[in-house]
Amino acid sequence: MIRVNDRFDVGWLEGMTVEGVLKACGFTYPLVVVSVNGQIVPREAYPTFPVADEDEVKVLHLVAGG
Secondary structure, rough: OOEEEEOEOOOOOOOOOOHHHHHHOOOOOOOOOEEOOEEEOHHOOOOOOOOOOOOOEEEEEEEOOO
């Protein structure tokens, strides 16, 4: 199980990546920042950055306004 934003549990699958976690949670907003176990993951690494069983993932939506 992967814990996302201290609120959601996502079932872990072999070979899961940050991109897979985002899809499993239904996150579609393009401007997000993701950390795995406290480590910020560069956006270009989302498709390949591995997420292990029992990892803690944080997803923050970036919002700008005026």
